[in-house]
Structure formats: structure tokens, C-alpha cells
Amino acid sequence: xxxxxxxxxxxxxxxxxxxxxxxxxxxTLPAASGVRPIGRAGQRVFLAVRxxxxxxxxxxxxxVLMALPAHLDAPRQLLVVAIVAVxxxxxxxxxxxxxxxxxxxxxxxPVVELQRAIERLRLAEYxxxxxxxxxxxxxxxxxxxxxxxxLTGGRLLERLDLGWLAANVFLGAALLGGLHRWSRRHVExxxxxxxxxxxxxxxxxxxxxRAAERIAELEQFAAEPPAATSRQE
Amino acid sequence: MQRHGGLLRRIAWVWSxxxxxxxxxxxxxxxxxxxxRERIDPRLREASFVARVALNVAISFQRRERRHRVGRAAAxxxxxxDASPCAGERDDERARLRAAIDSLRDLDRALxxxxxxxxxHAAIGEVLGISAAxxxxxxxxxxxxxxxxxxxxxxxERRCTTR
Numbered sequence: 169x170x171x172x173x174x175x176x177x178x179x180x181x182x183x184x185x186x187x188x189x190x191x192x193x194x195x196t197l198p199a200a201s202g203v204r205p206i207g208r209a210g211q212r213v214f215l216a217v218r219x220x221x222x223x224x225x226x227x228x229x230x231x232v233l234m235a236l237p238a239h240l241d242a243p244r245q246l247l248v249v250a251i252v253a254v255x256x257x258x259x260x261x262x263x264x265x266x267x268x269x270x271x272x273x274x275x276x277x278p279v280v281e282l283q284r285a286i287e288r289l290r291l292a293e294y295x296x297x298x299x300x301x302x303x304x305x306x307x308x309x310x311x312x313x314x315x316x317x318x319l320t321g322g323r324l325l326e327r328l329d330l331g332w333l334a335a336n337v338f339l340g341a342a343l344l345g346g347l348h349r350w351s352r353r354h355v356e357x358x359x360x361x362x363x364x365x366x367x368x369x370x371x372x373x374x375x376x377x378r379a380a381e382r383i384a385e386l387e388q389f390a391a392e393p394p395a396a397t398s399r400q401e
Numbered sequence: 402m403q404r405h406g407g408l409l410r411r412i413a414w415v416w417s418x419x420x421x422x423x424x425x426x427x428x429x430x431x432x433x434x435x436x437x438r439e440r441i442d443p444r445l446r447e448a449s450f451v452a453r454v455a456l457n458v459a460i461s462f463q464r465r466e467r468r469h470r471v472g473r474a475a476a477x478x479x480x481x482x483d484a485s486p487c488a489g490e491r492d493d494e495r496a497r498l499r500a501a502i503d504s505l506r507d508l509d510r511a512l513x514x515x516x517x518x519x520x521x522h523a524a525i526g527e528v529l530g531i532s533a534a535x536x537x538x539x540x541x542x543x544x545x546x547x548x549x550x551x552x553x554x555x556x557x558e559r560r561c562t563t564r
Contacts (some may be wrong), residue, residue, distance in 0.1 A: 178551055179498075179501060179544075179548070179551060180517060181515040182497065182498050183498065184495055184517075185410060185494065186494065186498055187407070187517075187518075189409075189416045189495075190410060190411045190495075204550055237426075272563065273452050274437070274440075274452050275433040275436070275437055275457050276437040276440050276441075276442070276450065276453060276454050276457075277451065277453075277457070277530075278527070278528065278529060278530025278531075278532060279453060279456050279457055279508065279511055279529045279530060280508065280529055281527060281530045281532040282457045282461075283457070283460060283461070283507075283508075286461055316544065385506070386508070389508045389509075389531070389539075390530065390531050390535075391535075392532060392534070392535055393534065393535055393538040393539075
């Protein structure tokens with residue numbers, strides 16, 4: 169018992185011996201000079217990009233909605249425009265949610281709470297990115313057609329064979345399935361660039377899984393221990 | 402910042418891989434402390450509030466950096482020292498401390514650090530957002546784990562010296 173207590177103390181003694189050296193001012197504290205510290209760009213860039221996405225999404229949605237009244241008499245064309253509008257609205261809403269959540273991050277909150285908020289933010293970001301990416305594969309043809317339709321008033325959708333349009337959408341969906349399978353097979357390979365990594369992680373859902381695991385870990389940490397196993401000092 | 406400089410530097414050391422990282426963590430901590438200075442919770446002690454912000458920044462920084470480091474080796478002298486179990490000659494106390502700390506998960510590491518910094522269970526609970534009873538249970542588990550590690554490490558070293 170005495171031996172165990174001695175061993176327990178070893179770590180604390182090691183820390184006590186090193187603490188002074190580790191706390192020594194090898195690096196100058198930014199505020200020590202009295203100069204207002206300048207933040208790293210990360211958070212501001214994140215907010216600026218989200219804001220830009222929301223603005224762009226809202227603009228595209230407005231244009232798509234402008235095309236809607238022109239197709240009220242043709243149900244099949246109306247369906248295409250409505251699907252495009254719903255997808256654009258959904259992606260824009262995701263970006264708006266991300267922007268709102270990022271603005272509300274409180275760094276003075278308890279550690280578990282803040283880490284949970286950040287992981288939820290990441291989860292929402294990965295999901296939005298993934299579905300924007302996958303939705304883009306399906307929307308790549310209908311969206312430009314609907315946009316051109318609304319902007320030029322040329323009624324392009326009418327001239328397109330809807331069967332051909334549907335075939336392209338199916339091709340996109342098939343491509344999407346293929347990409348998803350391919351990404352899951354190659355996601356563990358190392359040595360890729362940051363962008364390729366991000367793309368692959370999004371397609372394979374690895375990011376989403378990781379964030380979900382982290383949230384589960386935080387929940388487990390915060391969970392109260394069962395009374396029977398609780399040990400006091 | 403000045404009053405809690407030692408604590409902030411130790412937090413930065415625990416959650417960084419090299420000197421450049423350490424400076425970045427300190428810079429980010431300073432920025433966030435500056436931003437939230439108006440929001441100091443009167444129920445919290447100043448040290449607890451500072452520790453809260455610093456840990457939040459340091460943990461988030463390390464997780465972000467870890468994601469960026471995937472695929473490239475981190476050049477860290479402290480970690481190189483732990484590569485071989487028989488590297489007794491160059492393995493100093495700080496490297497052993499680093500190895501023990503690194504073996505803990507983020508939040509366990511935060512809890513252990515606060516304990517080593519002399520915070521009581523109630524204060525640690527306030528910083529982390531869990532109950533004092535939970536802190537006590539977790540600290541007991543962490544201590545057990547660290548103890549086992551240190552025993553294993555010293556046995557390895559003994560084996561190396563008798564060879």
C-alpha cells in the first residue's frame with residue numbers, strides 16, 4: 169500500500185520538478201507588451217466564407233424562384249424547378265445554420281460544453297459540405313438550365329427533352345454512388361494534398377464518423393459515474 | 402495574463418508539439434482572453450476562468466492541427482526521445498512526463514493538468530463542466546493508469562540497464 173502511494177506521487181513529483189521550467193517565459197506572452205493581440209485569421213475566414221455562401225445561395229434561390237411562375241402550366245418542368253429550389257434552399261439553410269452557430273461559440277464556456285458545441289459545428293459543416301458536393305453531382309445540369317431560363321427568359325427547360333435531363337440526373341446519381349464507394353476504398357491512403365484529403369473525407373463520411381465519435385466520447389466523459397463505483401480521494 | 406503566465410505556458414506546452422506551436426497556442430489564448438474579458442463569470446475564480454478559456458483554445462488548436470498534420474510526420478524532439486524503450490541515456494524526466502501526458506485523452510489530460518496545478522475537485526468541475534464527484538472518479542482512474550505506465554516504463558529501463 170505504501171509502495172503504491174509512493175508510485176502515485178512519482179508523477180506529481182515529476183510535474184512539480186518540471187512545472188517551474190515549463191512555466192518559465194521562454195515565449196513572450198502576447199498581451200505582456202500592452203499591445204492588443206491580433207487574432208489568427210481562421211475563425212474570421214470561416215465566418216466570411218459561410219456568409220459568402222449564404223449570400224450566394226440566397227441569390228441563386230431568388231433566381232430559381234423567379235423561374236417558377238413561368239412553368240406553372242407544365243407539371244414536369246415545375247417538378248424540376250421545384251426540386252432544384254428545394255436543394256438550393258436546403259444547402260443555403262445549412263450554411264446559415266453554420267454561420268449562426270459559429271457566431272455563438274463561447275470560449276469562456278465549460279470545456280466539455282464548448283468542445284461539444286465545436287464538434288456539433290464540425291458535424292454540421294461536414295454534412296453540409298458532403299451533401300452540397302453530392303447534391304452538386306445531381307444538380308450539375310438542371311441548375312444551370314433553370315438559372316439560364318430565369319435570367320434570359322429563354323424557356324430553355326421547355327426545349328430540353330425531359331427524358332434526357334432525367335438520364336443526366338440518373339448518371340449523376342450513379343456517379344455519386346461510384347464516388348462514394350471509391351472514396352471509402354481509398355480514404356486511408358496517406359500522402360494526399362489537403363484539398364484531396366478533405367474531398368475524400370467528405371465523400372466517404374469519415375469526417376462525419378469522426379465528429380460523431382468525438383461527441384459520443386464527450387458525452388461519456390460528462391456522464392455521472394454510477395454511485396457504486398464512485399471513488400473519492 | 403501576467404498573473405497566470407505560468408499556468409498558460411504549461412497548458413500550451415501540454416497541447417503543443419514544438420516551440421512554434423506553443424507560441425501559436427499562447428497567441429490564440431491571449432486573443433480569446435481579450436475577447437471574453439467582459440464575460441468573466443463572477444461565480445468563478447479568476448484562475449478557473451483563465452484555465453477554462455486556455456484549455457478550450459488549446460484543445461481546439463491541437464485537434465485542428467492534428468487534422469492538418471495527417472500524412473506528415475511531426476518533428477518533435479520530445480516525442481523522438483520516446484521512440485525506443487531502451488533510449489535510457491537520452492530519455493529525461495520531461496520526456497517521460499510528456500509520454501505519460503500524451504497517453505491520456507484530451508479531457509483526461511485537462512483534468513490531470515488542473516489537478517497537478519493544485520485546483521480542487523470543485524474548481525476542476527467548474528472548469529470542465531462536470532460534477533466534483535465525477536472529477537474524483539476520473540482522477541482516480543487516471544492516476545491508476547499513469548501509475549501502471551510509470552511502472553512499466555521503469556521495468557523497461559531496468560531491463561535495458563541490465564543488458
